[in-house]
Amino acid sequence: MTESKRQRQKAQTKEHLIETAYAVFSSRGIMAARMADIAAAAGVSHGTVFLHFNTQEALIEEVVAHYGALIALETHALAERCGSMEELLRAHLGAISAYEPFYTRLVLENRMLPTAARDSWIDIQSAVSLHFNRVAERESSRIEKRGIPDAMLFNMWMGLVHYYLANGGLFAPEGNVIRRHGTTLVGSFLKLLNG
Structure with a gap:
């Protein structure tokens, strides 16, 4: 069955609303946007x-699910080729860098988001965690973990990245934390691992 002109236009309008909401959420905040x-x-x-999204919650859920999936897919695509922890950390930062303003809003507001949007946030973190644990296992003989479990190492990395993003005004007033501090974040974390 072919799609009618009206159906295509409706789909295009919905896509435009999702893209617009992404931009507004990125600049003003997810929960602050009306x-x-x-x-x-x-x-x-x-x-x-309202024709496309019955509630603001439905719009938020759809935008977070859509862009969360893009971030997770980018993470998987970049991380699949990583052979070392350093490459993985750089890949992780690379995956979120194109979405940094929106990702930062997720860092800041994730606990206030609707349930389905929080689930999408967890999916993004799971994509990183999967590859992090694989590389940590592969490099266990080269990485001096000092008895720290892989899950805690992952949390330390995420905490470091999220702290810098959440305090972007302090660390990168021009607005791009990853571009400005990515190399420092990776290097510092590797020093923590290797002493």
Whole structure:
């Protein structure tokens, strides 16, 4: 069955709303953005947004699921080729760098998000964790972990990255923490591992 012109237009409008909401969430915050803000930024009526998303929660869930999947896929794609912990850490930063403003909002607001959006956030972290644990196991003879379990090492890495992102105004007032401090984050974490 072929798609009608009306169905294509409706799908395009929904896609435009998701992209617009992503941009608004990235700049203003996920929970602070209103449906009216999305409508105005998209150049559509307030009712058009509600036609595609019954509630603000539904819009948030869809945007986080869509962009969360992109971040997780990028993480998998980059991490699959990594042979060392350093390469993996750089790949992780590379995967989130294109989405840094939105990812930072997820770091800051994840506990306030609707349940399905929090689940998408967990999926992103799981993508990183999977590859982190694989590399940690492979490099266990080369990495001096000082008896620290792999799960704790992963949490230390994520905590370091998320701390810098959450305090981006302090670490990178121009707005790009990863570009400015990525090499330092990777190097510092590797020093913690290897003494």
